[in-house]
Amino acid sequence: MTPTRHQTVAIGDGLTLHVTEQGQGPAVLLCHGFPETSHAWRHQLPALAVAGYRAIAPDLRGYGSSSAPTDQGQYSILHLVGDLVALLDALALDRAVIVGSDWGATIAWHAALLRPDRFCAVAALGVPMMGRPPRPPSQLFPQNAEALFYTLYFQQPGVAEQELERDVATTLRKLLFAASGDAGPRLPGDHTPNPFGMVSRAQGLLAPLNTPARLPAWLEEEDLAAFVRAFSTSGFQGGLNYYRNLDRNRELMAMFSGLKVQVPALFMVGERDAGLSMPGMRDIIAAMPALVPHLTRSAIIERAGHWLAQERPQEVNALLIDFLNQLAGNGTA
Template sequence: MSTYRQTFISANGIRLHVAEQGDGPLVILCHGFPETSHAWRHQLSALADAGYHAIAPDLRGYGASECPSAIGQYTSLDIVSDLVTLIDALGERDAIVVGNDWGATIAWQAALLRPDIFRAVAALGVPMMGRAPMAPSRLFPQSDRAWFYTHYFSIPGLAERELERDVGATLRKIYFSASGDIGARDQDTPNPFGLMPRNGGMLDPLSDPPAMPTWLASGDLEKFVQAFSISGFRGGLNYYRNLDRNWEVQAAFEGLLVQVPALYLVGERDTGLAIPGMQGIIDAMPQLVPNLRDSQVIPGAGHWLQQERPDCVNNALIKFFGEL
């Protein structure tokens, strides 16, 4: 397996660090939280071998990419704008966009708003959703004793203090607890992306595994640890701090459908499937994505799908791309 190239590209007024491999039609790979472009290491090589130019940016605020200081510079429209100008900076006219977790949300929005540029979309984990009836700060649950993790993330500085105390332990706990390796997921399974006690931190209920799963080699984990040791978590957390703003501006696009060809993949043990009503949202996706070509559940896999089951993801992507 050849090694991906790394470079910096100026796009939309900021400097983005990107990993890339191969030549051919352009495929942009968008990571989630807390990840970097290295999360796509298996896809970069497989797509390059299949005849594509695969490029995975560290999204703004992550890894070696610039981290703007203002919270308001991390809306979904900011990230989509980064991708549009990145394509132009590469001298290309269009691309297929692929995303996992937050990257899936960005990929859906990119395909929704600029089908002239993003000619197809593949999303891992997060389905395409219609605009919620109320802002996320009002929609997600909270009480005197517990609150949804997004409320915790929304307070500047609070989550940073906990997550940056020991970056290695933070990533080990989150990666393991959201992976399929934790076992069949039920209401008692520790979930970093669910309800959490108000009187404690996000990491308190999570186990620090004695050994990491086989899909995450020590060298790969260390790359993530090094990246977040330098960047911190503020950039990634700022995405969550714009959930209400994203909801507000989404009103302008109400009623638009994702018209380009689409693929959806989710791990059987993805943390998102534990959210009440999520299966119904997935089942209803064809109403919002009329050209949804396939929707697959990957047995035994968790939230880090492209890392946990790279062969399944690579085969599904290459098959989907080949049929466009």
């Protein structure tokens, strides 16, 4: 097996990305979500390398050992896609298949939408491609006197940071468990605490979430420790700034309204993904072919939650490698 390589890559404007990679061959760029780092792809890196691909997993802007600008305006979708284009340039790569989970999926969809010349195919985990919202997201998400949607809770600088950084290990233990398949099925009328739902104005995000007596089987103590080290160093502000650009992203994407993802695409989601409980999410997934005409498959992974790459690596790797091999067979990858 080829060794894992770590490097710090300059991407311009004084910014750097910490990159973990493994393997040789056609490039596959792996984009993590919130709250994760490139360590979320620990099972995909060696599997892709063995399959004959060069797997590249950066800590995205604001995460881990990568640069974290203090200006929240520097975290728009155009900045994030721009980082990945610059990363390909720095690595002397003409193109790559882009894979993303959670926020990384949103970035991956937009990278394929805006730069199909550089991102020749896309695979997304957990978050479907969505059209431009009819109104600013801050006006669409629910809130009342007692609670507000989690994305709204993340908007005020310093508020969520204070709660999440109070005890980083507990924060990550709760969030990773609560959004996983181990937290249980998400059924109509189910009151299982959902980190992607409403947040109590009085209690905050974490208090209602269960603290697991032991970590789920897919998350070793050393893996949790790796995430804790990263967020103890970086804090959560960088990741939260992605959410603080939701309204701005809508403005910036106005000129691309109606544009479709014109590269081959794969989508997969966990049967127990907490995001599926969001109103209208299943309809959005069903309607994706209108926005992604070359969508080859939408796969539902049984009993899995939101952290697919970590929770169900064998199923994810099999689907991903089959997709990549098909691309290679027709000359796309």
